[in-house]
Amino acid sequence: MKWPESVTIKEVGPRDGLQNEKVIIPTQRKIEWIDQLSETGLTYIEATSFVHPKWIPQLGDALEVGKGIKRNPTITYAALVPNRKGLESALEANMDEISVFMSASETHNLKNINKTISDTFPVLKEVIDAAKDSGKTVRGYVSTVFGCPYEGPIDINQIFRVCDQLFEYGINELSLGDTIGVASPRQVDVFLEQAVKRYDKDSLALHFHDTRGMALANVLKSLDYGIDTFDSALGGLG
Template sequence: MMNWPEKVTIKEVGPRDGLQNEKVIIPAQSKMEWIDQLSDTGLSYIEVTSFVHPKWIPQLSDAALVAKGIKRKPGITYAALVPNQRGLESALAANIDDISVFMSSSETHNLKNINKSISDTFPILKDVIRTAANSGKTVRGYVSTVFGCPYEGEVSTDQVFRVCDQLFEYGIDEVSLGDTIGVASPRQVALFLEQAVKRYDMSQIALHFHDTRGMALANILESLNYGIDTFDSSLGGLGGCPYAPGASGNVATDDLVHMLHKMGIHTGINPEKLMKAAAMVQSFLEKPLPSHQMAVNNAQ
């Protein structure tokens, strides 16, 4: 039964999640120009960078410079990922609007990604979440490997809920549930959300699908039926997790916008301006972006 929302919020994660796996280092000035162009597309949320240690992700070592240098547009939330108190201090100094913390629902991936167990990660995130909230910032929690882990296989729903419950208890405003390696199917998504809707307010849930196996749009379509109206995506399909072998890009913002608009669902995003922004970052990377819309665009 179709129970689609009239409007969907798309959270653009390209400047952070999209670029973090790219080996070609894009200059800070070019990143700022791209983010400024994204700000003119109608997007209401842009994740601009990550305040992690430069040795973790060299591509984002210019986080403070980029965050301070972009031309901010009223009505847009500019977000960044932070791993700890030190990263939070840098993000606050750069006047980031929305603070994102991150951890995995699987023990092995959490150890690979954060170098800590899940139980050791909680106290660190608790301090970050509460300090950020006390500083007047909204806080988002990313939970990875919700639908499968590259090291452990399937992750139990109870384990995912245990992580989410703890983050909500600490005070996050929203949780973004990630299919980090793109293994989810619409049936798996439906079974998960049937339980999630009984436990959480769906306005506090976002979904973050990777398109590794070409299932992201199908999974989003299934999610719409459960009242989910917030999705993360990356322009052109850029992205992947450095700590999840084989995890290719996020669902493409341009493909997602095309599908939603064809379904009569409002996003507030201008497709033509979006494609101009996609062409810009494609020129910076000097390679074709993997989205379907860009394949069409490049062939014209």
């Protein structure tokens, strides 16, 4: 397949990067950083996560960050939302897009969300429905697509089960995550060969971690399948 003429980079560092930092960054520093990112030519910034501070204290100031950043009208400002309560705060902060998340791995989902995959579906459906009713677009994240730290490789049918359900609920885009950075170009090749037959390639994004230095190679392989949207984190954060 011919490579796309251009790609879209979605910057998720203010959320995916900072949530893994041990030191809590002052709110004003976060706002200044996002404001600087807004001047780089990006069209999309995931600014924060409205997860309970008990679970991610680094992002406990999500509402203040969402309200404090200078909005560039050419940029979509998004936030990760775990449930209806988080959505209410995200709407109060007037985030442009709502992101929901879950894992393709049952064990990872239990450890990350404290729910089974089946129990996670209705929670996300409620968020997706309410977000769309509020005029927001919705992005979905599926973690551990290319490997789980607890279960190892995940059966592709299990991955598609999760993806199918999220698309059925009406998400606009799905980001497929190499959560622990174990993917290889060969694995990406095998997965995308089936995925692009099942889903519109324009509704798919790839989220690679550079744990083993393979992220760029995996991006190049994804381009072979016409994928043109990729997540990034400034400085490799997260």
